[in-house]
Amino acid sequence: MQVDSMKQWMRNWIGGIRQVVSLLRKSAELHGIKAKFQGLLYLSIQRDDKAGRLIARWIAPFHEAWLRPTDGLISIQVEFFGNSRCLYLRKGNFADYRVAGELMDGVYHPPDFIPKVIYDCGANIGIFSLYAATRFPSAKLVCFEPDKNNLALLRKNLLANDVPADIREAGVWGKKCLLYYHPGRNSIEGITNEEPSPFPIPVENLEINATDTWVKMDVEGAEYQVLPILMRSQPLPRYLSIELHFFHTKGREIVDLLRASGYQLNGFLNQECVCAVFDAELAPSITSGPFAAS
Secondary structure: HHHHHHHHHHHHHHHHHHHHHHHHHHHHHOOOOHHHHHHHHHHHHHOOOOOHHHHHHHHHHHHHHHOOOOOOOEEEEEEEEEEEEEEEEEOOOHHHHHHHHHHHHOOOOOOOOOEEEEEEEEOOHHHHHHHHHHOOHHHHHEHHHOOHHHHHHHHHHHHHHOOOOEEEOOOOEEEOEEEEOOOOOOOOOOOOEEEOOOOOEEEEEOOOOOOOEEEEEEOHHHHHHHHHHHHOOOOOOOOEEEEOOOHHHHHHHHHHHHHHHOOOEOOOOOOOOOOOEEEEEEEEHHHOOOOOOO
């Protein structure tokens, strides 16, 4: 029994070391000491494993003391596709840090075609929008974000990088109405529905007018309402990047729906994950079929 316990301890210890090394390697890819230091914190928060939580606990106090924010904001320089971008985050806001870590960690992957329109559903403070617009500067950018605090920083980040966008002060849903957000223990476990709460959210219907579109969706559980309606419409978006909440309990229904609609899925689809992030690309036969549109 003691031997088994020792083996398990060794496996956990080696796994923790590997996690730390992985985080250090990823942050080392960033340019400049300050960016490496900040990136290590954001990546640690984003991964949310034992090693990440340990690193975040040690680094966060130094990070907060070191930075001298203006109006409560800190600025970092990030590089997307060989281009430097200025990004503003709210000091001490771990949700902002986590979203920054997602992009640094390569959570999202751009399509291999040039989209005409990019829809950022759940645009937050605009980090994904900057990433996508840098990769495809000719695409029209449409941002959906209902939170007024996020909207202010979304506009600031886009303006600081000269990125034009059609900003909709609303979330996405199957119809235009008023929904309510119910916070969970963290942002992943929060839900959105029509039951009243202190956090009302105006929402609009997501309408796709061209097949050559890239839709990113991180909408706090509303994807279970939006995607089934979207899959019944025409034309279908050619490429989807989805953060699917509650994947461990009901994500399979969305996976099956996307595959039945002609999408090929790529990403980490572990059934035990609370939140899965993956890409879905429409099969070539669908994009060139009788329902294709330009």
